Each structure stands twice: as structure tokens, then as C-alpha cells.
Amino acid sequence: MKYIDEFQDPELARRLLDDIHATVTRPWALMEVCGGQTHSIIRHGLDQLLPDKVELIHGPGCPVCVTPLEVIDKALEIASRPGVIFCSFGDMLRVPGTGRDLFQVRGEGGDVRVVYSPLDALRIAQQNPDREVVFFGIGFETTAPPNAMTVHQARKLGIPNFSMLVSHVRVPPAIEAIMSSPSCRVQGFLAAGHVCSVMGVEEYPELAERFRVPIVVTGFEPLDILEGVRRAVRQLERGEHTVDNAYARAVRPEGNPAARAMLEDVFEVTDRAWRGIGVIPDSGWRLSPKYRDHDAEHRFSVGGIRTEEPAQCRSGEVLQGLLKPHECEAFGTLCTPRTPLGATMVSSEGACAAYYLYRRLDLPAGKAREASPVV
Amino acid sequence: MCLAVPGRVLDIEDRDGTRMATVDFGGVVKEVCLEYLPDLEVGEYAIVHVGFALQRLDEESARQTLELFAELGMLQEEFGDAWEMAAQEAGTVPVEEVRNQ
Numbered sequence: 001m002k003y004i005d006e007f008q009d010p011e012l013a014r015r016l017l018d019d020i021h022a023t024v025t026r027p028w029a030l031m032e033v034c035g036g037q038t039h040s041i042i043r044h045g046l047d048q049l050l051p052d053k054v055e056l057i058h059g060p061g062c063p064v065c066v067t068p069l070e071v072i073d074k075a076l077e078i079a080s081r082p083g084v085i086f087c088s089f090g091d092m093l094r095v096p097g098t099g100r101d102l103f104q105v106r107g108e109g110g111d112v113r114v115v116y117s118p119l120d121a122l123r124i125a126q127q128n129p130d131r132e133v134v135f136f137g138i139g140f141e142t143t144a145p146p147n148a149m150t151v152h153q154a155r156k157l158g159i160p161n162f163s164m165l166v167s168h169v170r171v172p173p174a175i176e177a178i179m180s181s182p183s184c185r186v187q188g189f190l191a192a193g194h195v196c197s198v199m200g201v202e203e204y205p206e207l208a209e210r211f212r213v214p215i216v217v218t219g220f221e222p223l224d225i226l227e228g229v230r231r232a233v234r235q236l237e238r239g240e241h242t243v244d245n246a247y248a249r250a251v252r253p254e255g256n257p258a259a260r261a262m263l264e265d266v267f268e269v270t271d272r273a274w275r276g277i278g279v280i281p282d283s284g285w286r287l288s289p290k291y292r293d294h295d296a297e298h299r300f301s302v303g304g305i306r307t308e309e310p311a312q313c314r315s316g317e318v319l320q321g322l323l324k325p326h327e328c329e330a331f332g333t334l335c336t337p338r339t340p341l342g343a344t345m346v347s348s349e350g351a352c353a354a355y356y357l358y359r360r361l362d363l364p365a366g367k368a369r370e371a372s373p374v375v
Numbered sequence: 376m377c378l379a380v381p382g383r384v385l386d387i388e389d390r391d392g393t394r395m396a397t398v399d400f401g402g403v404v405k406e407v408c409l410e411y412l413p414d415l416e417v418g419e420y421a422i423v424h425v426g427f428a429l430q431r432l433d434e435e436s437a438r439q440t441l442e443l444f445a446e447l448g449m450l451q452e453e454f455g456d457a458w459e460m461a462a463q464e465a466g467t468v469p470v471e472e473v474r475n476q
Contacts (some may be wrong), residue, residue, distance in 0.1 A: 008439055035376045040443070065446025089425070090457025094464050103461045114457040119408060139425075142379055146427040149410060153393070157409055194379045197422055197430040220378070221443050249436045250422055251389050259411045338466050344462075349378070 004049065007222055014224040017049055020233055027053045028236050029185045030229060031178070031321055032170060035062030035349030036220045042354040044222045046229075053057045055231060057185065057321035058354075060274065061192050062176050063139040064091050064347035065319060068273040070307040071167040072097035075136050078300045079164060085128060087121035088136040088237035090114045094346050099309055106322045118150035118164075124156070125162035134296045137164040144168045144285055145259035148266035151294050152286065163296040166287055169272055171195050171284035172203040178320055179211040186321060190218040190230040193247040200255030204243040212241045219247040249296065266291055275343055276309065276316025313342035318351050325352040333358065379424035380444060380453055381437035382407065384417050398423055401441045403454045 007013040027179050032038060041047055047056045049136035060066050074099045079086035086102070093103045093114070102155045106112040111131075118135050130151045137147040147164065154162040171192060178184055191204065196217045214235035218228030226248045236240065245251055263285070272284025287295045297303050300339060307315075317323035323332055325344070335341040337353055344350035382398035387409065387471050389395070394409040398421075409415050412428040414475065420437035421428040432440075452460070 008442070043446075046462060066389075077476070090455075091452065093457060093461040097405075103458075103465060114380065116405060116454070117408075119406075119426055131469075141423050142429065144409070145429070146425045149427065151406065157391070194422060194424065197379070221439060250430050250432055252430070256420050258413070259429065337464055 007042070010224060012223060013226060016223065016230055016338045018064045020054065020226070020230050021051050023230070023233050023237055024053045026267070028187050028233055029055045029057055030188045030190060030232050031057045031059045031186040032190040032218070032225070032228075033059040033061040033175070033231045034195070034216060034220070035063070035065070035347070035354075036188075036194075037192070037225060038216065038351050039349060040220050040225060042358045046222060046225055050229065054229060056229075057221060058283040058318065058324075058351040059178070059189075059321060060277065061140065061171070061195075062349040062351075063143065063169065064095055064342070065315065065343040065350045066277070067095065067138045067167055067343065068171055068275045068307075069091075069097060070273065070305060070311050071138070071165070072101075073298065074302040074305050075165055076100060076105055077302050077305060078134050078296060079105045079112050080108070081132075082234065083132055085111045085113060085124055085131050085133045086136070087113050087124060087133060087178060089116075089138075091349075092136055092138065092342070095343050096340055101307070113271070118147050118262045119153070120161055122150050122154055122159065126157075127158050129161060131161060132299075132351055133162050134300075135164045137166045138169065139323045139370065140171060140192070141199045141263075142197070143200055143331050144267065145198055145256070145262055148259075148262045149291060151291050152262060154294055155291060156313055160293070162293045163286070163299045165286065165296040166267075168267065168285040169274065170269070170283050170285065172207060173198075173280050174274070175207055175215075175275070176211075177280045179207070179213060181320065183322055185332045186213070188230040189216070190232065191215050193217060193219040193224070193250055196245075196247070196251045196255065197257050199258050200253050200260075201243050201251070202255075208243050209240050214241050217243070217245045217247050217251050228243040244352070251266070254329070268331060274316075274319070274355070276313065278316075282318065311340065314343040315342035315350075315352065318344050326363050327353040328352075379422045379429060379451070380450065381420055381432050381440050382423045383434075383437070384415060386417055386464070387415075398428070400454065401445060401450060404449065404455065405454070426453050
């Protein structure tokens with residue numbers, strides 16, 4: 001237990017771990033859905049503190065990682081056009097499209113701007129009425145409501161030069177796809193706390209029942225994750241499969257009703273491709289017809305762009321929990337944060353980046369040296 | 376971008392018919408939209424994501440989470456200079472320097 005003294009409450013951490021060790025009698029595989037949870041787990045060595053019988057599998061919960069190459073290529077095409085101001089969150093800058101990224105587009109003269117909030121992009125549109133301002137709208141259920149509100153505001157305020165390239169994804173259909181895979185090993189889920197802060201937990205009981213899998217809503221702090229694991233393991237040992245909220249301080253059962261109402265108004269559910277995984281039915285949102293005027297894909301006619309993903313990147317397997325990052329041949333050699341093959345390495349929330357950053361390199365010595373991060 | 380960060384409301388005002396707040400995230404101050412948490416008040420804490428308050432949080436939880444995120448470097452990712460970070464990751468000098476050459 002080499003890391004435990006670093007915890008905010010080491011005594012509570014010990015008690016949780018003791019309880020988990022005392023409860024577990026058989027091997028169990030749990031998936032943490034959120035990339036933030038993955039980072040917390042690896043940073044604090046939680047997976048090493050848990051009994052050998054409890055395996056944590058890293059899920060697809062990093063929006064940057066799962067955004068399809070095709071959508072990145074559409075963004076690069078739009079950002080390269082004269083007269084366009086392309087606004088994005090900072091963590092999309094280095095996500096590789098085909099041959100380049102937004103960082104390079106800016107270097108080539110494209111007007112790419114980083115914003116903290118989608119409302120910042122709307123303000124840029126108001127200040128530049130003679131330019132086309134496009135916001136790159138990606139993310140899960142936590143990011144979708146701010147983006148929905150921004151499109152709603154653009155329509156309400158009559159800002160014609162603002163549009164959004166939308167590629168939002170939804171967690172429950174991803175859980176369904178993971179559980180439906182013949183190679184699935186996941187027996188329980190630690191659901192993403194902040195997604196549930198917005199959406200509540202109403203979508204999960206049906207999944208828990210159908211796949212007979214416990215789903216425990218979990219936060220991001222080490223103690224939150226240990227508590228999530230403790231509750232999931234306890235259910236598994238008892239043969240139960242219910243939805244349990246272990247992050248009640250931030251998650252109400254109904255989520256945030258105002259945000260959910262706005263999502264329903266601005267977006268409609270659609271099939272969505274996930275990078276490295278492929279199309280998952282009903283797993284995304286697109287702008288509803290009412291907001292078509294603000295749809296960048298339509299406005300810039302980039303709907304026809306089709307891109308094949310490179311075969312050498314195995315991030316799809318990592319995202320589905322079929323492969324640990326360091327088990328990939330390219331990890332730390334061909335693929336590093338400086339030269340990423342895929343988004344799980346370039347995104348700071350990606351599982352590959354977490355393994356790289358925290359030197360979780362169960363690798364041969366030579367390979368581990370090459371993979372040591374530049375800090 | 377994925378993680379929502381807890382912050383404390385410093386003041387609130389109505390701007391163009393939209394309820395907006397100034398929020399302190401452990402020393403970094405940003406403007407935040409309160410349309411999804413309209414009854415949030417000055418001094419309260421909330422989970423904020425990309426400029427929108429999404430859910431209330433008690434002070435102790437907020438403080439602990441902020442400390443964790445600071446430790447993980449996530450506050451720097453959320454509020455730091457994205458171009459500088461991208462340049463470092465790419466192993467190149469910042470774009471502005473290239474343009475000035």
C-alpha cells in the first residue's frame with residue numbers, strides 16, 4: 001500500500017480497502033466509464049491496492065478519444081476555409097485527423113481559437129459579424145447541455161454567423177454495446193458521476209436488469225472510487241445487480257431537469273460512430289431540424305467527408321476494455337503523446353496517456369525507458 | 376474538457392436576459408452561466424462544466440475535489456494556456472514565435 005498515505009483520509013481509505021479485501025471471494029472485472037476516474041485510479045495506484053481478484057477495466061469515457069477521425073477531418077476542413085473562425089476546447093488541438101491536427105491548421109494560417117466555454121464562441125460571433133464562427137461541439141452528457149444552450153441562444157439572439165459542428169455521444173448506449181459484445185468481460189460498472197449529475201440515473205435500471213450487471217454511480221476522488229468498487233463488489237458477491245448512487249453529493253436521481261429539457265429541445269438522438277469502435281445505434285446527438293441553420297456540417301457541406309481509421313492504432317480495443325494500453329505494440333514507441341497514433345494517447349484523459357504519464361509501464365526495461373515521459 | 380470542476384459563486388448578474396455569475400475555481404475566476412441552476416446564490420458551490428453550473432455541491436466536497444484536480448494537473452488543463460501546452464506536446468515552439476520569425 002505504498003500510496004495510501006497520500007490520500008486525504010488514509011484511515012478511511014484503509015477501512016474501505018479492508019472491507020473490499022474481506023468481501024471478495026472470486027475474480028471480478030469492473031469498468032470505470034469516465035476518463036477522469038481512469039486518471040485518478042492510475043495516479044493513486046488504486047488498481048494496485050485492490051485485491052488481485054478485482055480488475056479495473058478502463059472504459060470509453062473520454063470524449064476527445066471517441067470522437068471519430070471523420071469528424072476531426074470535417075473540423076480541419078472547416079477550420080482551413082478562409083473567413084472562418086474555428087473555436088474549440090483546448091484538448092482538441094492535438095487530436096490527429098488524417099495527416100494533421102488543429103494545431104497545425106493554425107500554424108498554416110487558419111484562424112483557430114481556443115475557448116473555455118461555448119458561450120465564448122458565441123461572443124466571438126457577435127463581435128465578428130462578417131466572419132463565419134464555428135464551434136466544435138463534442139462531448140458526453142456533461143458537455144452537451146452547455147452546447148445546447150449556446151445554439152439556443154444563437155437562435156434566440158439571431159446570430160446568423162454562428163454554427164456548431166456537433167458530435168455528441170451518450171453513455172448508456174455505449175454500456176449496452178460493451179455488454180452486447182461476445183468478448184465482453186465486464187461484470188460491473190462504475191458510472192461517470194458528472195454525466196449522472198446532468199442525466200440522473202433513470203437510464204440505468206433497465207441496463208442493470210437486462211445485462212444483470214451492477215451499476216454504481218461514482219465520483220472522481222480516490223475515496224469515491226474505492227467506495228464505488230466496494231459497493232459493486234458487494235453486489236456481485238451477493239448476486240445482485242441494481243443501480244446504486246455512491247456520489248449522492250453531486251447526483252440527484254432526476255439529474256438536472258432544466259439541462260435535460262434543453263437537450264431534448266436542441267438535439268435529437270442519432271446513430272454515432274465512436275473512434276476505434278464503429279457505429280453504436282442511438283449513441284449520439286445531432287441538432288434537431290429546428291436548429292438546422294446553425295448546423296456547421298450542413299452549412300459547410302462537409303457531410304460527404306468519409307475517412308478510414310488507421311489499422312495500426314488499437315485504441316478501439318483499449319476503449320472497449322479488451323486491451324490494456326501497454327499491451328499495444330505501438331505503446332511508448334511508435335505512439336507517444338508527442339507522436340500519437342490515436343486519441344487515447346493524445347487526450348489528457350485517455351487511458352493510454354494515463355499509463356504513459358504515470359509511468360505505468362509494465363514493459364520490458366528498454367521499452368519502458370523509451371516510453372518515459374518528458375516532464 | 377471532460378471533467379466538471381467545483382467553484383464558488385462570487386457575484387451574480389443578469390446579462391442580456393441570461394443569469395450569469397463570477398465563479399472562483401481555487402484562484403482562477405471565470406464567468407459562468409446559471410441558466411441550469413437558476414436558484415444558485417452567492418457563496419454557494421456548484422459543479423461547473425465549460426462555463427455552465429450543472430449541480431450544487433457542499434463546500435467540503437468542493438474543496439476536496441479542487442485539491443485533487445489541482446494535484447492531478449487537471450486545473451492546469453482546464454484553465455491553462457492550451458496553445459502553449461499543445462506546442463509542448465508537439466515538441467515545437469509556440470505558434471506566435473513561429474509567426475514572428
